[in-house]
Amino acid sequence: MTTRADAPPPIDLPLVRRGKVRDVYALPPARPGGEGRLLIVATDRISAFDVVMPTPVPGKGRTLTAMSSFWFGFVRDRRFAETHVLSTSVADLPPGLAPPGSELAAWLDGRITIARRCEVIPIECVARGYLEGSGWKEYQATGSVCGVALPAGLRQCDRLPQPIFTPATKEASGHDQNISFDRAAEIVGLETMAVLRDTTLAIYAAAAEYALGRGIIIADTKFEFGLPEGGASRQGRVWQPPILIDEVLTPDSSRFWPADGYAPGRPQRSFDKQFLREYLESLVASRAWDKSPPGPELPADIVRGTQARYAEALERLCR
Numbered sequence: 001m002t003t004r005a006d007a008p009p010p011i012d013l014p015l016v017r018r019g020k021v022r023d024v025y026a027l028p029p030a031r032p033g034g035e036g037r038l039l040i041v042a043t044d045r046i047s048a049f050d051v052v053m054p055t056p057v058p059g060k061g062r063t064l065t066a067m068s069s070f071w072f073g074f075v076r077d078r079r080f081a082e083t084h085v086l087s088t089s090v091a092d093l094p095p096g097l098a099p100p101g102s103e104l105a106a107w108l109d110g111r112i113t114i115a116r117r118c119e120v121i122p123i124e125c126v127a128r129g130y131l132e133g134s135g136w137k138e139y140q141a142t143g144s145v146c147g148v149a150l151p152a153g154l155r156q157c158d159r160l161p162q163p164i165f166t167p168a169t170k171e172a173s174g175h176d177q178n179i180s181f182d183r184a185a186e187i188v189g190l191e192t193m194a195v196l197r198d199t200t201l202a203i204y205a206a207a208a209e210y211a212l213g214r215g216i217i218i219a220d221t222k223f224e225f226g227l228p229e230g231g232a233s234r235q236g237r238v239w240q241p242p243i244l245i246d247e248v249l250t251p252d253s254s255r256f257w258p259a260d261g262y263a264p265g266r267p268q269r270s271f272d273k274q275f276l277r278e279y280l281e282s283l284v285a286s287r288a289w290d291k292s293p294p295g296p297e298l299p300a301d302i303v304r305g306t307q308a309r310y311a312e313a314l315e316r317l318c319r
Contacts, residue, residue, distance in 0.1 A: 009104040012097065013039060020047040021064070021252060027114065028094060030086075036117030036229045037086065039093070041108065046252075046306065048277050049291045055298035062110040063310045064250050069113070070318035071207065071248035080203050084115040084226065084245040118226025118245055123184050124168040124176050125196050127204035130219035131158050132255060132268075134178060135166065147180030155265040157219070157257075163204055165197045170224070195241055196225055207249055214316045216271065217262055221254035249317075251310050271313035275305050 013025035016038065027037040042061035046053050065088065072083045090098055090108050098105040128135050128145065135145040136156050144150055146166035154160075167184040168176040185193040200223055208218045225242035247253055251272035261269050268274075279302050283289040289296050 008041075008043065008107050011039075011041070011104065011108075020050075020052050021045050021061070022247075026117075038084075038115045038117050040113040040115055042111045042113075046273070046276065048273055048280055048295070051291065051293050051295040053276075053295040053298055055303060057303055057306050057310075059307060060310060063314050064247060064252060065111050065113065067250045067314050067318055068247045071250075072244065074207065074210070075203055075244055075248065078206060080206070080244075081199050081225075081241070082243040083248075084118060084228075084243055085113055086116060087114040088112060089114075115245070116243070117229050118243065119229070120170070120224065120226045120245065121188055121192065121196070121242055122170045123188055123193070123196065123225075124170050125200040125223045125225065126166045126168055126220060127163050127200050127223075128166055128220040129160055129163045129204065129208055130217070130255075130257075131160060132156065132219055135220070138178065146178045147182070157262075157266065157268055158264045163201055163208075165201055167193070167196075168222075192242065199223075199225075199242075199244075203244075211256075211317055212259060215259050216313065216316055217257040217259050217268075218249065219255035219257055219268070221249055223248065223253075251313050256313050271309045271316075273306070275309055276302060 011023075011025055013027065016024040016026050018024075021043060023041045023043060025039040025041070027039050029035060029037060042065045044056035044058055044060045046057050046060060069085070069088050072085045075081055076083055086092075090105050090112060092114055093108075093112075098108055131139055131145075131150070131154050138145050139150055139154065143152065145164065146168075148164045148166065150164075151161065165181065166178060167181060168178050169187075170176060181193060181197065203223065204218070204221060207221070211218050223244060224246040226245040227240065227242055254272060255274070256271040257268040258271070276298075279298075280289065280291075280296070283296060284291060
């Protein structure tokens with residue numbers, strides 16, 4: 001069994017939300033009357049099958065923050081979308097919150113995103129370039145994924161003729177549910193969904209091409225978008241477009257496969273949570289766990305293997 005990481009020092013801010021991996025706090029505006037801000041802290045927690053494991057993966061929060069920061073810059077520099085990122089520096093926190101040299105400053109370093117406060121659009125925006133996961137299961141049953149008809153005879157992990165957009169509901173608890181584009185448009189509006197679809201596929205195409213040049217296939221990924229406070233409504237004919245939020249193209253939100261070992265018709269080696277999922281599936285098969293909370297303690301080799309895969313993805317893609 002692994003040695004549990006120390007609990008983080010307390011943060012003297014109002015807690016907005018505690019997610020599976022990230023804790024979100026309210027920050028005061030940078031100036032009186034300024035836009036709302038959030039402090040997003042990536043912990044070392046890891047989840048699978050919508051269950052947070054009791055064993056942390058040391059350093060995971062810093063890896064996710066570094067990777068997301070890289071990709072947010074990638075998206076912004078190519079003008080695909082604006083993002084929620086204002087800063088990732090502890091020095092930009094309110095004075096006195098995490099003084100230099102303090103235990104809290106040391107723990108937060110490399111883990112934080114100071115972000116614009118947004119109204120979250122309640123749709124997960126998924127781009128798929130390959131057939132795996134829930135998409136593979138749905139294709140086997142219906143020949144389509146989220147209402148997108150696909151050619152007959154595709155194998156597990158086959159590359160799709162072209163990337164597809166497959167939205168899902170964003171559930172507060174439990175599994176997100178795959179839905180059609182038309183259903184998503186009913187929830188948030190056709191104009192908004194058209195923008196989200198086109199932006200999602202554009203980011204995915206550029207990121208997949210970039211990653212392939214570094215030996216990694218991005219099989220699929222999901223994005224989240226929001227509307228900044230004060231920009232969620234029309235002003236005359238002016239419409240504020242959604243901005244990219246949460247995390248971007250990390251092993252927690254994507255499937256990363258080594259390109260040199262890719263072979264369709266079977267599961268692929270990966271740089272993401274699939275390594276952990278396979279271990280947990282072995283526990284399910286032996287009836288040692290049933291995918292219900294609480295999750296099982298993770299052995300040291302599973303923690304080390306997960307660390308190594310996340311670290312290699314960061315090194316290949318972002319360094």
